[in-house]
Amino acid sequence: MREITIGNRKVGPNHPPLVIAEIGINHEGSFEKAIQMVDDAFEVGCECVKFQTHVVHDEMVPNNVIPGNAEESIWDIMSRCALSKEEEYRLKKYTESKGMIFLSTPFSRAAAVQLEEMGVVAYKIGSGECNNYPLVEHIARYRKPIILSTGMNDINSIKKSVDILRKYNTPYALLHCTSIYPTPYDKVRLGALEELRDTFPDAVLGLSDHSLSNYPSFGAVALGASILERHFTSDKNWPGPDIPISMDPKELKELIEGSFAIFQAIGGRKEILEAEQPTINFAYACVVTLRDIEAGEELTMENIWVKRPGTGEIKAEHFNSLLGKKATTNIKKDEQVRWEYISE
Structure with a gap:
C-alpha cells in the first residue's frame, strides 16, 4: 500500500489529500509576515505549511543569474529572504x-543539517x-519521510x-511538477501521475502546481494524488517573485474543501445503493392499467402501460413480457399490476 506517515498524519490513497501551503520565501525575510501566513493558513483549516531553508553560502556561489519570475539575481533574492536558524526554530515551534x-525544503547540506537539528518530522x-x-542521499540517511518534487526531471x-x-x-512521495512560473494549463500534464504510478508502485503521489488556480489540483485528486x-x-499585493502564482486564504480554503469533496467522491462501484430507495419509490415506473380489465382479457398496449411511482411489484423492465398474457382476475383502471394477476 502506498502510504507514508508525516508526524501523526497518514498520507496515501486511503486518506484525504494532504494540502501543503507553500509559504516558501513569500515572507521576504520578514518573520512577522511568516507568522501571519501560518495564522491565516490555520484559520482556513490547513494542516501543513512549508518554508524554504537557505544557508546561502553553502547553497550557491555568488552569481548574477536572474530567475524567469524575478528581476534580481537568485543570490540577492536568497540573501534577502533567508531566515535565521533561530527564526526558523521559532516558526517551527x-x-x-x-x-x-x-515542513521546509533544504537547498544545501548545511540546511538539511540545520533542519535535522531542529527535529523536523x-x-x-x-x-x-x-x-x-x-544531497538526496544525505537527506535519505535520516530515514525520515521525504516528499520529492520532480519538475525539470524525466523518469530516468x-x-x-x-x-x-x-x-x-x-518512506517517500513523488510530486509531479512543472517548473514554469506560472504554468499554463496545457503544460501541467496530469497524465504524468499515471506514469509515475506505473513506474514507482511504492510511491505516494501528489502534485506541486504552479498554475494560477486550483483546477489542476482538483483534477489531480481524481487521478489519485494524495498530496x-x-x-x-x-x-x-505583497512583493516577491512567487506572489503572482500564490493562492490567498480564500483559495486555500477552497482547495482544502474541494479536494476533500473529490476524495470522498472517487472510487466505488456502479451498483444500486440502499440510500437510493426513497428515490426509486417515486422515480421508477411500474406496469399499470389504462382502463378496467376483466378476468381472461389479454394484456395489450391499449390496456396496460408504465407509470410512476416505483412502488409497484412489476417494474417497467418487465412490461414487454406481459403483452399477450391474460388477466386472471378483474383489475381496475390505474391499478399497479401484480404478478398474481397474470397467467403464466
Whole structure:
C-alpha cells in the first residue's frame, strides 16, 4: 500500500489529500509576515505549511543569474529572504503549537543539517534538487519521510533518486511538477501521475502546481494524488517573485474543501445503493392499467402501460413480457399490476 506517515498524519490513497501551503520565501525575510501566513493558513483549516531553508553560502556561489519570475539575481533574492536558524526554530515551534505540520525544503547540506537539528518530522526536496543525488542521499540517511518534487526531471532522472531512497528504506512521495512560473494549463500534464504510478508502485503521489488556480489540483485528486502543494500568501499585493502564482486564504480554503469533496467522491462501484430507495419509490415506473380489465382479457398496449411511482411489484423492465398474457382476475383502471394477476 502506498502510504507514508508525516508526524501523526497518514498520507496515501486511503486518506484525504494532504494540502501543503507553500509559504516558501513569500515572507521576504520578514518573520512577522511568516507568522501571519501560518495564522491565516490555520484559520482556513490547513494542516501543513512549508518554508524554504537557505544557508546561502553553502547553497550557491555568488552569481548574477536572474530567475524567469524575478528581476534580481537568485543570490540577492536568497540573501534577502533567508531566515535565521533561530527564526526558523521559532516558526517551527509556533506552527506545531497550533497542531499543524511544519515542513521546509533544504537547498544545501548545511540546511538539511540545520533542519535535522531542529527535529523536523519529514523533508521536502524541491525539483531543482531532484537530481542532486549527493544531497538526496544525505537527506535519505535520516530515514525520515521525504516528499520529492520532480519538475525539470524525466523518469530516468527520478529513478536515480528513488533508488537512493529505497536503498535507505526511506518512506517517500513523488510530486509531479512543472517548473514554469506560472504554468499554463496545457503544460501541467496530469497524465504524468499515471506514469509515475506505473513506474514507482511504492510511491505516494501528489502534485506541486504552479498554475494560477486550483483546477489542476482538483483534477489531480481524481487521478489519485494524495498530496497537493501550492504557493501561499496572505496578501497578493505583497512583493516577491512567487506572489503572482500564490493562492490567498480564500483559495486555500477552497482547495482544502474541494479536494476533500473529490476524495470522498472517487472510487466505488456502479451498483444500486440502499440510500437510493426513497428515490426509486417515486422515480421508477411500474406496469399499470389504462382502463378496467376483466378476468381472461389479454394484456395489450391499449390496456396496460408504465407509470410512476416505483412502488409497484412489476417494474417497467418487465412490461414487454406481459403483452399477450391474460388477466386472471378483474383489475381496475390505474391499478399497479401484480404478478398474481397474470397467467403464466
